Amino acid sequence: xxxxxxxxxxxxxxxxxxxxxxxxxxxxxxxxxxxxxxxxxxxxxxxxxxxxxxxxxxxxxxxxxxxxxxxxxxxxxxxxxxxxxxxxxxxxxxxxxxxxxxxxxxxxxxxxxx
Amino acid sequence: xxxxxxxxxxxxxxxxxxxxxxxxxxxxxxxxxxxxxxxxxxxxxxxxxxxxxxxxxxxxxxxxxxxxxxxxxxxxxxxxxxxxxxxxxxxxxxxxxxxxxxxxxxxxxxxxxx
Numbered sequence: 001x002x003x004x005x006x007x008x009x010x011x012x013x014x015x016x017x018x019x020x021x022x023x024x025x026x027x028x029x030x031x032x033x034x035x036x037x038x039x040x041x042x043x044x045x046x047x048x049x050x051x052x053x054x055x056x057x058x059x060x061x062x063x064x065x066x067x068x069x070x071x072x073x074x075x076x077x078x079x080x081x082x083x084x085x086x087x088x089x090x091x092x093x094x095x096x097x098x099x100x101x102x103x104x105x106x107x108x109x110x111x112x113x114x
Numbered sequence: 115x116x117x118x119x120x121x122x123x124x125x126x127x128x129x130x131x132x133x134x135x136x137x138x139x140x141x142x143x144x145x146x147x148x149x150x151x152x153x154x155x156x157x158x159x160x161x162x163x164x165x166x167x168x169x170x171x172x173x174x175x176x177x178x179x180x181x182x183x184x185x186x187x188x189x190x191x192x193x194x195x196x197x198x199x200x201x202x203x204x205x206x207x208x209x210x211x212x213x214x215x216x217x218x219x220x221x222x223x224x225x226x227x228x
Contacts, residue, residue, distance in 0.1 A: 032214060043116065043204050043219030044157075051214050090157065101170070102217065104157040 003027075004093045006105035013081045015114045021076040023065075023091030023105060032094040033074040034102070035065055039087045047089075050074060061085070081112045117141040118220035120205050126226045127195065135190040135223045137205030143218070145211040146188040148180060151202040151222070163188060164211045195227045 004025045013019045025031055032051055036044040048059025055067045065076045074091060091105040118139045127133050139146065148160040162170035163182040177199075179191040188205055202222045208215040 034216060036219075041221070043118070043120075043221045044206075044217075045116065046216040046218065049214070049216055101159060101162075106154075106156045 004033075004091050004103055004105045006089075006091055006108045008108050009106075010109040010111065012111045012113065015083050015112050016080050019078050019081040019085070019110065019112070021089050021091075021108050021110060023074045023076065025072050025074065025091075025093050027093060033065075033067065034092040034094065035059065035063070035074075035076050036090045036092065036104075037087045038090065038107075044090060047076070081110075083112050083114050086110055086112045116218045116220065118205060118207055118218050120203075120220035120223050122223060123221065124224045124226075126228065127192070128228050129195060129197075131195075132191070132193040134192065135203055135205075135225075137188040137190075137220055139186055139188075139205075139207040139218070139220075141207060141218060143207040143209050144185055145208045145215070146182060146185075147206040147208075147217065148188065148190050149204040149206065149219075151204055153201075157204070160190075162211060169211060192225075195225075197227050200225055200227045 007022055034049045035047040038044045047063050048057050050057050050067045058064045063078050067074050088107050088109055090107050092102050094102045121136045145164045147162050150158045159172050160174045161180045166182045177194050181189040202224050204222045205220040206217040208217045
């Protein structure tokens with residue numbers, strides 16, 4: 001089945017340390033990949049996307065993600081975490097074969113402690 | 115704010131009630147979406163509208179009935195719902211339904227069915 005997976009339900013990191021939220025995908029063809037963040041009682045906010053080109057994509061709030069085709073991964077990273085980064089993060093993949101449907105992972109809770 | 119508003123933010127209804135959720139986007143987008151977000155489940159796409167025409171219906175029960183009167187407004191009409199329909203209902207919009215278009219989400223309506 002073609003899908004996207006977030007292997008960690010929760011990631012804990014200390015403020016100021018680098019953070020990584022993992023995402024792997026299982027699709028045929030060239031995936032379009034997205035990261036979204038959801039703060040409590042809010043909708044999802046777009047962070048960044050990979051379409052083509054440079055494998056390192058920079059997005060909002062200092063986040064970046066690296067597309068790795070050989071490992072079928074699109075991990076979200078930030079060099080120095082902030083307490084305000086604590087939220088629910090979703091990876092998503094979009095395929096023309098699915099009628100351009102956006103398929104979301106289950107989400108990863110990020111907790112940044114001061 | 116993302117430019118997508120949803121009303122009401124919270125709704126409690128009985129199984130025999132009829133209610134409607136409203137979504138409005140102020141971004142000049144041409145595509146609008148309804149998603150269902152349940153606890154411990156991936157985000158589920160329900161309906162997609164492009165230029166006011168429904169282009170996708172993801173096997174959603176008929177007790178959910180969408181309406182898109184124009185490109186800025188989207189409704190979800192609810193009737194004879196079940197308790198398992200309790201969830202956060204998210205509306206989103208995008209420039210078009212194309213693969214590269216990121217979606218902008220509203221804050222959601224928290225629905226509780228008694």
